[in-house]
Amino acid sequence: xxxxxxxxxxxxxxxxxDSEDDYEVxxxxxxxxxxxxxxxxxxxxxxxxxxxNGLLLNRIFKGKKLEIPNNRIxxxxxxxxxxxxxxxxxxxxxxxFERFEVGIWSSAMEHNIDGVLNSAMGELNSKLLFVWDQRExxxxxxxxxxxKVKPLFFKELKKVWENFxxxxxxxxxxxxxxxxxxxxxxxxPAHTAVFPESYNAVDNDDDALDPKGGLAIYLKGLADADDxxxxxxxxxxxxxxxxxxxxxxxxYSPILESLGKNL
Numbered sequence: 001x002x003x004x005x006x007x008x009x010x011x012x013x014x015x016x017x018d019s020e021d022d023y024e025v026x027x028x029x030x031x032x033x034x035x036x037x038x039x040x041x042x043x044x045x046x047x048x049x050x051x052x053n054g055l056l057l058n059r060i061f062k063g064k065k066l067e068i069p070n071n072r073i074x075x076x077x078x079x080x081x082x083x084x085x086x087x088x089x090x091x092x093x094x095x096x097f098e099r100f101e102v103g104i105w106s107s108a109m110e111h112n113i114d115g116v117l118n119s120a121m122g123e124l125n126s127k128l129l130f131v132w133d134q135r136e137x138x139x140x141x142x143x144x145x146x147x148k149v150k151p152l153f154f155k156e157l158k159k160v161w162e163n164f165x166x167x168x169x170x171x172x173x174x175x176x177x178x179x180x181x182x183x184x185x186x187x188x189p190a191h192t193a194v195f196p197e198s199y200n201a202v203d204n205d206d207d208a209l210d211p212k213g214g215l216a217i218y219l220k221g222l223a224d225a226d227d228x229x230x231x232x233x234x235x236x237x238x239x240x241x242x243x244x245x246x247x248x249x250x251x252y253s254p255i256l257e258s259l260g261k262n263l
Contacts, residue, residue: 045101046174046228047129048219049160052106052113054180056093056209057120058084058201059112069202076119081112083119084201092209093124095216099223101170103130103160105177107137107153107184130164138187140259145183145251152255154187155179173227182242183252187261191232194218195239 053059057075060067060082068082076083096102106113110133117125125131137153144150157177161170177185177193185193196208196215207213218237225231242252 044174045099046176046223047160047164047170048096048100048102049105049155049157049175049177050102051179051181051184052104052117052120053108054198055178055196056086056089056199057116058086058199059116060084060201071204072201076116078115078119079112081116083116085120086199086209087204087206088209088211088213089120090122090124091211092216093121095211096219097124097127099219101129102127103132103164104128105132105136105155105160107134107155109134130160138259140255142255145248153184155184156187157185157189157192172229176222176228176232180239182239182246183248186242186252186256187259189229190241191229193241194232194237195241196237197239 050056062068062080062082069084072084074082075085093102104117108116113131113133117131121128134153136155136159138156140152140154142152144152155177157172157175160175164170172189172192175192177188178196179185179193180196180198182193182195185195199206199208208215210216215237218235221235222228222231240246242248244253246252
């Protein structure tokens with residue numbers, strides 16, 4: 001599934017047609033007998049692009065014994081990894097599907113995503129607009145600050161906007177990236193992402209995804225907002241974005257300059 005949309009088409013330069021909605025119905029005065037709210041005449045849903053590991057779950061390599069919690073059993077196993085779902089993850093995803101189009105974008109390789117995603121979401125997978133992996137990320141050519149052997153990847157939302165029209169069109173005005181790593185959004189327009197704290201499976205009291213909690217309340221307001229960027233700017237949430245005032249700016253700014261990003 002990873003790197004593909006849920007109509008099983010190739011992820012490469014895919015542009016979805018709106019033809020299924022591109023028609024006119026002759027008005028013959030026929031009463032369909034449907035309540036107005038059932039006709040879906042309101043604005044189209046905004047798009048949430050979510051990370052996977054660190055946001056919805058904690059994937060732990062079996063060999064890292066010290067990181068494996070001893071107070072709970074894993075929710076899934078895939079190859080050499082144990083999968084621990086974040087509390088309320090299923091309820092949170094149902095909440096999101098009711099109000100938004102939802103896509104998953106992981107910076108992991110495809111073969112590390114599919115089984116993990118199935119463990120985390122099960123049948124809810126079918127509701128996703130797309131699942132992208134490392135291949136769709138932008139490789140900076142540098143190693144990450146958090147781990148010197150880990151490639152530094154960015155998630156450029158313009159790739160989503162260029163490739164997906166079904167349910168859209170999508171843009172900075174109606175798209176929100178939700179990622180626990182703020183640097184992943186460095187190549188995107190300002191105020192198009194929020195950054196909840198990373199999930200650690202040893203924390204049994206984590207309630208970040210509680211449908212009655214802060215993130216859900218925030219997203220409920222976003223769903224009703226006219227513009228994503230305006231809403232995010234006026235309602236700060238989670239970790240701070242990486243800007244010139246961020247303590248790690250001296251690390252990231254030369255990388256952005258090398259990629260031609262205007263600072």
